[in-house]
Amino acid sequence: MSTSIRLAIDVMGGDFGPRCIIPAVARSLRQIPDLHVLLVGDAEQLDSLCKKHQLPNGRFRCIPATQTILADDSPASVLRGKPDASMRLAIEQVRDGHADGCLSAGNTGALMVLSRSILGTLEGIERPAIMAALPVAGKSCYLLDLGANVDCSALQLFQFALMGSEAARELSGVQRPRVGLLNIGSEVNKGSQRVREASELLRQSEVLNYIGHVEGDGLFRGEADVVVCDGFVGNVVLKASEGLATYLQAELRQALAGNLLTRCLAPLLRSALQPMVRRHDPGCYNGASLLGLKGVVVKSHGGADQQAFAAAIDRAAQASRSNLPQRIAQRLAGAVAPAP
Amino acid sequence: MSTSIRLAIDVMGGDFGPRCIIPAVARSLRQIPDLHVLLVGDAEQLDSLCKKHQLPNGRFRCIPATQTILADDSPASVLRGKPDASMRLAIEQVRDGHADGCLSAGNTGALMVLSRSILGTLEGIERPAIMAALPVAGKSCYLLDLGANVDCSALQLFQFALMGSEAARELSGVQRPRVGLLNIGSEVNKGSQRVREASELLRQSEVLNYIGHVEGDGLFRGEADVVVCDGFVGNVVLKASEGLATYLQAELRQALAGNLLTRCLAPLLRSALQPMVRRHDPGCYNGASLLGLKGVVVKSHGGADQQAFAAAIDRAAQASRSNLPQRIAQRLAGAVAPAP
Numbered sequence: 001m002s003t004s005i006r007l008a009i010d011v012m013g014g015d016f017g018p019r020c021i022i023p024a025v026a027r028s029l030r031q032i033p034d035l036h037v038l039l040v041g042d043a044e045q046l047d048s049l050c051k052k053h054q055l056p057n058g059r060f061r062c063i064p065a066t067q068t069i070l071a072d073d074s075p076a077s078v079l080r081g082k083p084d085a086s087m088r089l090a091i092e093q094v095r096d097g098h099a100d101g102c103l104s105a106g107n108t109g110a111l112m113v114l115s116r117s118i119l120g121t122l123e124g125i126e127r128p129a130i131m132a133a134l135p136v137a138g139k140s141c142y143l144l145d146l147g148a149n150v151d152c153s154a155l156q157l158f159q160f161a162l163m164g165s166e167a168a169r170e171l172s173g174v175q176r177p178r179v180g181l182l183n184i185g186s187e188v189n190k191g192s193q194r195v196r197e198a199s200e201l202l203r204q205s206e207v208l209n210y211i212g213h214v215e216g217d218g219l220f221r222g223e224a225d226v227v228v229c230d231g232f233v234g235n236v237v238l239k240a241s242e243g244l245a246t247y248l249q250a251e252l253r254q255a256l257a258g259n260l261l262t263r264c265l266a267p268l269l270r271s272a273l274q275p276m277v278r279r280h281d282p283g284c285y286n287g288a289s290l291l292g293l294k295g296v297v298v299k300s301h302g303g304a305d306q307q308a309f310a311a312a313i314d315r316a317a318q319a320s321r322s323n324l325p326q327r328i329a330q331r332l333a334g335a336v337a338p339a340p
Numbered sequence: 341m342s343t344s345i346r347l348a349i350d351v352m353g354g355d356f357g358p359r360c361i362i363p364a365v366a367r368s369l370r371q372i373p374d375l376h377v378l379l380v381g382d383a384e385q386l387d388s389l390c391k392k393h394q395l396p397n398g399r400f401r402c403i404p405a406t407q408t409i410l411a412d413d414s415p416a417s418v419l420r421g422k423p424d425a426s427m428r429l430a431i432e433q434v435r436d437g438h439a440d441g442c443l444s445a446g447n448t449g450a451l452m453v454l455s456r457s458i459l460g461t462l463e464g465i466e467r468p469a470i471m472a473a474l475p476v477a478g479k480s481c482y483l484l485d486l487g488a489n490v491d492c493s494a495l496q497l498f499q500f501a502l503m504g505s506e507a508a509r510e511l512s513g514v515q516r517p518r519v520g521l522l523n524i525g526s527e528v529n530k531g532s533q534r535v536r537e538a539s540e541l542l543r544q545s546e547v548l549n550y551i552g553h554v555e556g557d558g559l560f561r562g563e564a565d566v567v568v569c570d571g572f573v574g575n576v577v578l579k580a581s582e583g584l585a586t587y588l589q590a591e592l593r594q595a596l597a598g599n600l601l602t603r604c605l606a607p608l609l610r611s612a613l614q615p616m617v618r619r620h621d622p623g624c625y626n627g628a629s630l631l632g633l634k635g636v637v638v639k640s641h642g643g644a645d646q647q648a649f650a651a652a653i654d655r656a657a658q659a660s661r662s663n664l665p666q667r668i669a670q671r672l673a674g675a676v677a678p679a680p
Contacts, residue, residue: 184487216575216581218583233573246560254616258612276594
């Protein structure tokens with residue numbers, strides 16, 4: 001029995017497709033000695049790119065796919081149409097036991113509906129969730145859901161907390177992850193009915209290290225390792241944070257470029273700021289996990305470059321190595337939520 | 341008939357109380373020649389501080405209040421208790437026609453319930469909303485609601501758009517403010533049921549310059565002058581943005597301090613960055629408007645310093661001068677929302 005990690009990778013997704021993904025894979029194969037990959041996509045492109053980037057024999061296999069899911073394909077249409085889509089075939093590798101996990105930089109909605117349909121959700125899980133890490137003070141703060149579920153029940157929020165806690169333990173190695181519920185006030189009676197109910201469920205649970213409500217600014221004070229919210233709020237907060245960080249970076253660059261002296265000092269400033277920039281590089285935190293499925297599915301940012309895609313491969317390998325879905329299933333079985 | 345602006349100011353609210361607020365008032369009285377103020381608070385403190393800061397005779401009057409609303413007083417308790425609270429008396433000055441608007445740095449929930457109870461909401465308005473400006477590229481992007489309404493109907497979101505549009509016109513002088521609806525995708529069919537319904541109402545309205553959905557990152561790309569969302573989302577996004585900006589500022593400071601050369605260059609860097617810092621100084625954008633009431637009510641940040649409190653006085657004076665509540669009432673009368 002092999003203990004190597006086998007990942008199925010949809011090479012057709014994302015803004016740059018195989019030309020970016022294959023060199024990222026080559027890099028990951030060098031860095032992770034027990035990694036094996038199944039590359040799913042256009043046969044011709046795969047053939048020439050795998051040769052060009054000298055992928056090591058015996059550690060990759062190409063699976064031809066004649067169709068590609070596009071960014072604007074509706075989730076409903078991909079369920080019925082495109083039976084030979086690279087994304088679908090990659091997920092099927094997991095279902096059929098040929099891969100321990102899969103990875104795509106394509107259409108998020110399509111990846112979620114295909115994964116649910118092909119792999120199924122874990123027993124007891126109402127709805128899977130999307131989770132990503134925010135870089136805060138050199139650590140990860142895991143936020144979920146990020147848009148899979150617009151409206152969430154208290155029980156769903158409770159399950160997100162369980163899944164996020166297990167994922168933080170496996171991915172960050174935190175022993176008792178601090179779990180917070182995103183809210184508009186730290187007092188117990190604040191927030192919507194559903195958030196208050198979820199808070200009650202979390203407070204009663206013995207398997208979680210629940211620290212109570214976390215406000216928006218608490219996200220960036222490192223108050224919690226896992227923060228739970230509905231997909232509407234999570235998506236807006238994540239994108240607003242990315243938007244603000246990009247905006248402030250551009251403003252800073254412009255301010256320094258507008259001054260003759262600081263312009264001359266640019267190389268010095270760049271080297272002084274490099275450790276900070278590196279600690280917060282979104283590429284290093286690339287790879288959102290689809291949690292609650294009977295298999296490891298990771299979504300890379302569509303605009304990921306080589307380094308960022310390699311980070312997503314890392315994340316998928318980590319989740320596969322620790323068999324995260326099974327751990328979540330065990331945790332769920334041991335933590336029956338009180339009736340809401 | 342006098343055309344001067346008369347503001348009632350609760351001097352007891354906020355983290356620093358009259359010791360910060362009275363010098364801010366002195367500053368505003370110097371800068372706004374037709375401003376008159378009614379200062380509501382502890383008689384003894386008012387007396388000594390007004391003398392100390394040499395407030396000009398004839399342009400201020402003190403109204404003694406023996407009670408103060410505290411940060412943790414529940415909204416319900418302030419309605420029944422504390423009849424002589426400075427916040428309550430300040431709002432009553434507006435109701436009784438002694439002031440054109442009022443201003444407090446105290447408990448936001450209390451300010452909202454007291455304002456609704458004392459002034460009443462405008463005819464046709466389902467619920468008042470809290471609106472503040474985000475500084476984006478030297479302009480204001482007005483965001484509402486910021487926490488007064490956790491769950492909002494489509495009609496409420498539509499009314500927030502109307503109120504925000506009118507406020508942006510009066511406060512920023514934008515002729516046809518671009519109004520966006522915060523959502524998790526730019527496509528028409530994205531988001532919750534209520535957001536989709538609100539989008540339909542907005543699209544049918546002829547009085548608004550509705551530009552469609554705005555995503556989280558769109559907030560900081562200057563896509564809209566007014567962005568509408570429910571109070572839960574607005575509060576989380578505003579606080580997360582403040583939290584992230586503070587966090588990145590601290591990280592930047594630390595990175596520059598950790599390098600001997602950049603430490604020596606600190607004065608140069610400070611002066612190069614000063615225009616950028618000033619353009620985004622939260623103090624300059626202090627002053628959230630409570631919209632939908634029969635009177636001008638402005639909430640200052642509790643932690644506002646003198647300069648920030650003076651900015652909130654400015655905002656209250658501007659809203660009073662343009663008689664914002666009356667303008668909103670006129671706009672509401674002219675824009676009957678189609679039945680949802």
